[in-house]
Amino acid sequence: MGHPIGLYICFGTELWERFSFYGMKYLLVLYLTKYHLFTDKDGLDVLGAYAGLAYAAPVLGGMLADRYLGMRKAVTFGGLLLVLGHLGLAIEGTQAYIENGTVIRDTGALQMFYFSLALVITGVGFLKPNISTIVGQLYEQGDSRRDAGFTIFYMGINIGSFSATLLCGWLGETYGWRYGFGAAGIGMLFGLVWFLWGQRYLHGAAEPHDPEKLRAKVFGFMSREWLIYAGSIAALFVIWRLVQFNPVVHTALNLLALGFLVWFTWFVTMRCDAQQRSRMIVLAVLTISTVVFWALFEQSSASMTLYADRVLDREAFGFTFTAVQIGSLNAFFIFTVAPFFAILWQYLGKRGWEPSTPVKFALGIAQAGLGFGMLVYGAQHPDELGKVALIWMVLAYFFHTTGELCLSPVGLSAVTKLAVPSVVGVMMGAWFLATAYAEFMAALISKLASVDTTAGAVADIGVALATYTELFGKLFWIGIGTGAVLLALSPLLRKGMRGIH
Numbered sequence: 001m002g003h004p005i006g007l008y009i010c011f012g013t014e015l016w017e018r019f020s021f022y023g024m025k026y027l028l029v030l031y032l033t034k035y036h037l038f039t040d041k042d043g044l045d046v047l048g049a050y051a052g053l054a055y056a057a058p059v060l061g062g063m064l065a066d067r068y069l070g071m072r073k074a075v076t077f078g079g080l081l082l083v084l085g086h087l088g089l090a091i092e093g094t095q096a097y098i099e100n101g102t103v104i105r106d107t108g109a110l111q112m113f114y115f116s117l118a119l120v121i122t123g124v125g126f127l128k129p130n131i132s133t134i135v136g137q138l139y140e141q142g143d144s145r146r147d148a149g150f151t152i153f154y155m156g157i158n159i160g161s162f163s164a165t166l167l168c169g170w171l172g173e174t175y176g177w178r179y180g181f182g183a184a185g186i187g188m189l190f191g192l193v194w195f196l197w198g199q200r201y202l203h204g205a206a207e208p209h210d211p212e213k214l215r216a217k218v219f220g221f222m223s224r225e226w227l228i229y230a231g232s233i234a235a236l237f238v239i240w241r242l243v244q245f246n247p248v249v250h251t252a253l254n255l256l257a258l259g260f261l262v263w264f265t266w267f268v269t270m271r272c273d274a275q276q277r278s279r280m281i282v283l284a285v286l287t288i289s290t291v292v293f294w295a296l297f298e299q300s301s302a303s304m305t306l307y308a309d310r311v312l313d314r315e316a317f318g319f320t321f322t323a324v325q326i327g328s329l330n331a332f333f334i335f336t337v338a339p340f341f342a343i344l345w346q347y348l349g350k351r352g353w354e355p356s357t358p359v360k361f362a363l364g365i366a367q368a369g370l371g372f373g374m375l376v377y378g379a380q381h382p383d384e385l386g387k388v389a390l391i392w393m394v395l396a397y398f399f400h401t402t403g404e405l406c407l408s409p410v411g412l413s414a415v416t417k418l419a420v421p422s423v424v425g426v427m428m429g430a431w432f433l434a435t436a437y438a439e440f441m442a443a444l445i446s447k448l449a450s451v452d453t454t455a456g457a458v459a460d461i462g463v464a465l466a467t468y469t470e471l472f473g474k475l476f477w478i479g480i481g482t483g484a485v486l487l488a489l490s491p492l493l494r495k496g497m498r499g500i501h
Contacts, residue, residue: 003152004149005201006134006138006198006202006205007138007149009195010134010135010153011156012191012194012195013079013127013131013194014131014153014157014191015157016160016188016190016192016194017079017124017127017188018157018158019160019161019163019168019188020082020184020185020187021124021160022160022161022165023167023168023180024089024120024181025301026165027177028301029047029305029306030172030323030324031181032047033306033453034456034457035092035096036105037096037097037098037105037456040453041447044444044446044450045246045443047302047443048249049244049245049249049443050120050243051298051436052249052436052439053121053249053436054120054121054125055436056253056432056433057121057122057124058125058128059429061078061124061125061129061130062130063425064228065126065129067209068208068213068224069208069228070214071133071137071205072199072202072206073208075127075131075195075206077229077232078123078127078130079188080123081119081120081126082124082127082188082192083123083192084119085116085117085122086116086187087182087185088113088115088116088119089116089120089181090178090181090185091113091116091178092109092177093108093110094109098455114240114243117240117243118237119236122235129432130206132153133206135149135150135153137206155335158334159331161328162328162331164187165326165327165328168180168183168184169322169324169325169328170322170324170325171183172322173324249440253433257437267280267420268281272420275498279420279496280419280427282358282493282496283414283415283419286357286414286418287427287430289365290411290431290435290438291438292365292438292479294435294438294439296365296371296475296478297400297403297404299372299446299475300327300330300397302445302446303445303446303449304327304393305323306468308323310451310457310458311388312326312393313383313385313387313388313389314390315390321390329401330397330400330401334404337398337401341402341405356493356501357414357494357497357501358486358494359487360406360407361407361410363403363406363407364483365403365407365482365486366403366479366483366484367403369478369479370479370480371395371396371397371399371400371479372475372476373480374392374393374395374396375469376469376472376476379465379466379468385461386461386465411431412428415427415431417500418500449468449471450467451463
């Protein structure tokens with residue numbers, strides 16, 4: 001197809017990494033609530049801590065790779081941690097049971113589960129940001145193939161997501177959780193082997209910038225490279241504890257957000273001229289708005305998965321889908337709808353009608369809200385068993401995906417265009433930290449619809465449906481309202497971008 005072979009090495013690696021990531025993410029809350037008999041609130045606490053840390057870790061992993069390790073070593077190390085983590089998740093232990101009103105759990109298996117999550121979080125931190133960087137370095141500056149290359153690479157992400165939610169979801173919920181988690185681990189092993197086999201096709205693009213600095217002794221006895229590996233192993237034990245204490249993660253994310261706001265206020269006040277200050281403020285507004293979008297969108301692996309498991313009629317075309325498999329709708333709509341969006345933006349752009357970045361953000365957030373409106377409407381028409389028809393969840397995912405296509409592709413581009421050149425890295429880190437915060441907030445929001453269960457199952461479908469519908473109604477208005485406010489502000493924000501579209 002006229003692209004470097006190295007692109008397909010990165011494509012395959014990212015495909016299997018996303019296969020492993022999504023294969024376990026959608027299983028997570030169901031596994032905890034149905035197998036280890038966690039309450040909804042406790043299960044969502046673990047999901048929130050895990051997701052928040054998993055999206056924050058790439059900030060540090062990208063920095064270490066850029067300064068010292070190089071992308072090849074970082075991806076290899078991250079891939080190894082991911083394989084170990086996902087295979088560790090397959091050790092499920094014995095199922096929890098209730099004795100004299102007390103839940104008896106396999107604490108040893110749970111501690112292995114938490115440590116495996118720590119391995120996955122650290123592995124994602126090293127692999128996720130750096131495999132994308134390698135793709136960019138395969139092309140010379142100004143190479144017209146670059147955008148097409150990233151489009152091909154992005155499809156690898158969605159193929160991994162789509163196949164993982166279908167296969168791992170089916171294995172986990174049909175044959176046993178260990179098979180779903182184990183399949184995710186085997187997928188990541190394929191990805192690591194593929195990457196190691198194809199390193200010769202990267203042509204040195206992913207090597208360390210300064211090998212001598214990496215080999216230099218630190219403290220007189222250990223190379224800097226091995227110090228990074230040793231430090232990462234030590235960090236596993238910290239993360240292992242963090243995923244068990246959700247409030248600590250919440251506090252840490254709040255402190256990071258506060259620290260960034262203090263720095264940002266100082267920087268735009270003291271170090272920016274009028275044009276730079278204006279653009280940076282617009283970027284801050286857009287970044288904050290993404291927290292709202294992703295907090296709504298990421299209900300998919302939290303409240304929407306529990307909803308699909310408990311109150312959704314999942315039968316279609318003579319086949320009953322599992323709750324996790326419903327999550328494949330996002331990737332499915334990416335495949336089917338993304339080309340139409342590309343054509344639409346190109347068509348509008350040629351005529352000078354393409355919406356500005358703030359308008360796209362507003363449309364994206366409003367569509368996330370509209371998706372929940374579909375579920376609210378569907379809840380008014382349950383079947384004789386009290387369950388909601390599958391079509392309303394399909395429409396919810398459709399609008400969430402069209403919202404994603406309005407907001408996500410232009411987000412990182414906006415950072416590179418609007419940020420002051422000297423702090424692009426800091427603002428990119430802030431962008432990912434905003435996503436991490438949104439992931440945590442998504443689980444926190446889901447807890448508002450916690451439902452009482454008995455042995456992992458809801459006792460009253462009607463009560464459960466009413467509880468979820470109340471939450472989704474609030475999310476509908478939050479999405480529509482935030483989108484409307486951002487749309488009203490868009491002329492001012494576009495002016496503040498000072499000539500950048």
